[in-house]
Amino acid sequence: MKDMSWESYRIFLEVARQGGLTGASQVSGLSPATVGRRVLQVEEAMGRPLFLRSQTGYRLTSEGQALFEQLQGMEAIARGVESWRQEGQGTSTVRLMAGTWVTWLVCENFSAICTERDPFRLDLSISERRATLTHREVDVGIRAVEPTEPSLISRHAGEVAYAAYRRKNSGEALAGRWLAVSQEDAVSAYLRWPHEREADTIAVIVSRPRSLLDIVRAGAGQAVLPCFVGDLDPALERAGEEIRALRHHQWVVTNSEDRHRRDIRAVSDRLFRLLRSHADLFAGKRPSRT
Amino acid sequence: MKDMSWESYRIFLEVARQGGLTGASQVSGLSPATVGRRVLQVEEAMGRPLFLRSQTGYRLTSEGQALFEQLQGMEAIARGVESWRQEGQGTSTVRLMAGTWVTWLVCENFSAICTERDPFRLDLSISERRATLTHREVDVGIRAVEPTEPSLISRHAGEVAYAAYRRKNSGEALAGRWLAVSQEDAVSAYLRWPHEREADTIAVIVSRPRSLLDIVRAGAGQAVLPCFVGDLDPALERAGEEIRALRHHQWVVTNSEDRHRRDIRAVSDRLFRLLRSHADLFAGKRPSRT
DNA sequence: GACATGTCTTTCATGGATGAAAAACATAGT
């Protein structure tokens, strides 16, 4: 049999990642019809079902999952080639993935990470889920657990403390009004905390963690926030002690294969220094406001 | 810019490996015209010259070489997927690469390596050059030097001795008539030896090492052969002592990523046992003929 | 229960990638 086109592999990956033909068709620029046909090709070539089809989308079978994991390796290399290409044109890209609040801190201190004199572009992507650095989806990431993968190198950047916050001088009026993100978006421990401990008194639900800060400042209630966010905001005050159960460490992680790249090294170093310089704030030691 | 088609990557690899459009077009089934166009695409996308074009073929530039090495990783994964596919259909393939003489020995003892009851196919490829197991071009290989790559696992299979051979009872008449392979094909030490030590008295040149055995048996002169080949042939006798300078070790090597595959394990084990059981012959200890 | 929405799938006409053949061009051999 004539062997599979590598291009179909790429399309397969996109369908698997997007969970359907429509999503894949958008990111790939092909029509859903074509995407469907290519996936069919791959399935026939592999001689086994790879997707569970439904009107609502495609879901990987266990065999599809096995193929997906293999092909991610190809994608990783393709991304490596892409950055090699950019390198040759003097214009590189560093992809930095972090959670909502570290991203927020990076934005606030953007000039400490990337200046107009730097010869690289910065792609900031926000995600609460674990960054898959192994497959080079991103170059630099923040993790709350120490990576075990041998292909990653990590540097410990201190601890992160959490507490409940409310608008200053709002008194005890808000004690029973908790703010939280919707349960399906509550992927981190601090986001699940209100659901687990104060489910009865949740007054407002928002879809993005970032909105928590906004509605707390508006005086709508109290919400769990990282101390470095709450303590830095002059309009907020703690509505209780630090919640010790939520405390965790954090690491700056990079892919060891890209260790040599100056741009990635620079971003990683600067991010690390930024986090270290805020170590007391992260740890919840309530320094005086700037 | 829209990114490169993975299919073009594969075509690039084939052109680089075959050294031209014609070769690549044959193995890929595409026309030379198309192959040329796809390569042009890749070059434009990468923004740098990848090949030195001439009427005699394509040669990689240093930048092309850099790309080639990256993309070989993709190819390795694609091969992994291919064997996963075969596995799912109960029909796997084990690719065994060895030099001329070990291959010959394997053929003579084929049933010791692979029987009709085995559920896998065997691809035997002869090559004097080092097998690139790292990129999974082959699954099992024979090496004359111990591999240093951490991704490979190797087992020492004894030593190999060499000597000059001639037809039995041909006396000293052939002493001045050496047989050798053409100089450009003399990639191994034992093949270079006649050129380095007896260049003036080379009487016959052949293009394949395998032909050396045939013309020695025909009584055309004397040639350097591995002892396990010469000593096993009842029509030949040694035309001198063992040539100690040529003695070397040999290892059976497999890719550690495929360690788990039963079929590869089986072939590797059997090959190892076959070599060990002939260890005395390999080492030139002249046992009685079978 | 009807309806709106978002999927996947099928149909069919089109255009861009493709191959055959010729041309252009080196290299090697006589």
Place this chain on the structure above:
DNA sequence: ACTATGTTTTTCATCCATGAAAGACATGTC
């Protein structure tokens, strides 16, 4: 010097992969 061979490159007609649009089908909403 000339021919034979094996390249790459160009030209042009063809055909196959592709996209638009319609169809089929679930799911959730009012």
